[in-house]
Amino acid sequence: PLVLGIETSCDETGVGIVRGTTLLADAVASSVDTHARFGGVVPEIASRAHLEAMVPTIDRALAQAGVAATDLDAVAVTSGPGLAGALLVGVSAAKAYAYALGKPLYGVNHLASHICVDQLEHGPLPEPTMALLVSGGHSSLLLAPDITADVRPLGSTIDDAAGEAFDKVARVLNLGFPGGPVIDKWAREGDPGAIAFPRGLTGPRDAAYDFSFSGLKTAVARWIEARRNAGEEVPVADVSASFQEAVTDVLTRKAIRACTDEGADHLMIGGGVAANSRLRAMAEERCAAAGITLRVPRPKLCTDNGAMVAALGAEMVARGRGTSSWDLSADSSLPVTEPHVPAHGHLH
Ligand code: ATP
Ligand code: MG
Numbered sequence: 001p002l003v004l005g006i007e008t009s010c011d012e013t014g015v016g017i018v019r020g021t022t023l024l025a026d027a028v029a030s031s032v033d034t035h036a037r038f039g040g041v042v043p044e045i046a047s048r049a050h051l052e053a054m055v056p057t058i059d060r061a062l063a064q065a066g067v068a069a070t071d072l073d074a075v076a077v078t079s080g081p082g083l084a085g086a087l088l089v090g091v092s093a094a095k096a097y098a099y100a101l102g103k104p105l106y107g108v109n110h111l112a113s114h115i116c117v118d119q120l121e122h123g124p125l126p127e128p129t130m131a132l133l134v135s136g137g138h139s140s141l142l143l144a145p146d147i148t149a150d151v152r153p154l155g156s157t158i159d160d161a162a163g164e165a166f167d168k169v170a171r172v173l174n175l176g177f178p179g180g181p182v183i184d185k186w187a188r189e190g191d192p193g194a195i196a197f198p199r200g201l202t203g204p205r206d207a208a209y210d211f212s213f214s215g216l217k218t219a220v221a222r223w224i225e226a227r228r229n230a231g232e233e234v235p236v237a238d239v240s241a242s243f244q245e246a247v248t249d250v251l252t253r254k255a256i257r258a259c260t261d262e263g264a265d266h267l268m269i270g271g272g273v274a275a276n277s278r279l280r281a282m283a284e285e286r287c288a289a290a291g292i293t294l295r296v297p298r299p300k301l302c303t304d305n306g307a308m309v310a311a312l313g314a315e316m317v318a319r320g321r322g323t324s325s326w327d328l329s330a331d332s333s334l335p336v337t338e339p340h341v342p343a344h345g346h347l348h
């Protein structure tokens with residue numbers, strides 16, 4: 001099926017077009033620069049930016065794919081989780097286009113989309129799929145027997161998300177926002193073994209699949225403060241590399257443990273932090289050693305985009321999942337256990 005996907009859960013206006021598991025277009029307009037001076041995403045600014053970017057980004061995606069809107073088989077949209085006002089812009093646009101074109105509408109889950117996008121890169125997902133989802137708002141290990149209908153959380157962060165930790169450490173280092181890409185860059189020049197930062201929740205009595213990054217963030221901030229108080233220069237590259245090493249060490253260790261425990265022979269990593277070069281390299285190494293096949297989409301498909309929404313929408317169509325109704329709304333806290341929002345099937 002030819003499906004258009006719209007993503008507006010945060011600060012990226014993403015519109016993607018796929019045919020089944022083939023990527024035809026991936027247009028993204030970001031308002032990230034306008035948020036940078038505030039050190040984080042400002043919801044009202046994001047909503048307004050989505051409103052301005054929506055139609056031009058849809059037009060760009062259609063042109064890129066070389067298809068007409070009337071050729072589409074369905075329109076999919078992120079209905080949650082995310083910023084309520086931002087989500088509403090995408091949901092409203094999707095409803096307008098679907099209704100005007102006479103095409104079915106699918107409200108889908110942003111987190112399930114971050115996993116399903118890998119079908120565009122590596123073909124159909126194995127069933128079940130073991131996924132490590134690491135982004136600005138989430139850090140979870142998920143087992144998905146069916147990405148369109150059955151997603152089970154094995155564990156998640158008890159405090160900060162991995163991406164949030166990157167963003168906060170970058171702020172302490174005065175590296176700007178978002179922090180992930182800058183720390184990734186600095187870390188390449190640094191020594192990952194320079195500073196021994198703590199690995200949260202890795203003790204023998206800690207929950208096997210839960211994460212904690214708040215202690216790590218505090219440890220990094222204290223270390224930097226001590227340096228500054230002593231009037232010494234802060235070695236940005238070494239701090240970045242050592243912090244990044246601590247995050248990726250814990251993430252890969254627990255993900256591989258989950259695969260081994262559940263008998264999964266592959267691991268999918270998705271979400272914005274999956275764009276991290278060290279995480280990709282370490283996961284590659286450790287998966288190979290454990291006999292696990294690693295699936296990570298290219299970096300551009302890891303951060304928020306519309307192609308991932310189209311990918312999940314296409315899977316919904318292929319599997320005959322129910323469409324959403326015209327009263328579909330945004331749900332800022334849509335649980336990961338609900339990959340899509342069928343008509344009248346969702347109330348909480
Ligand atoms: P969520 O999916 O939880 O709603 P999100 O919508 O904020 O999160 P994503 O695009 O999925 O957005 O992820 C953004 C996060 O990924 C940010 O915290 C950013 O710092 C982080 N990130 C992006 N690139 C990298 C990288 N190369 N290394 C580490 N982190 C990165
Ligand atoms: Mg973003």
Ligand code: FE
Pocket residue numbers: 110114135136271272303304
């Ligand atoms: Fe995201």
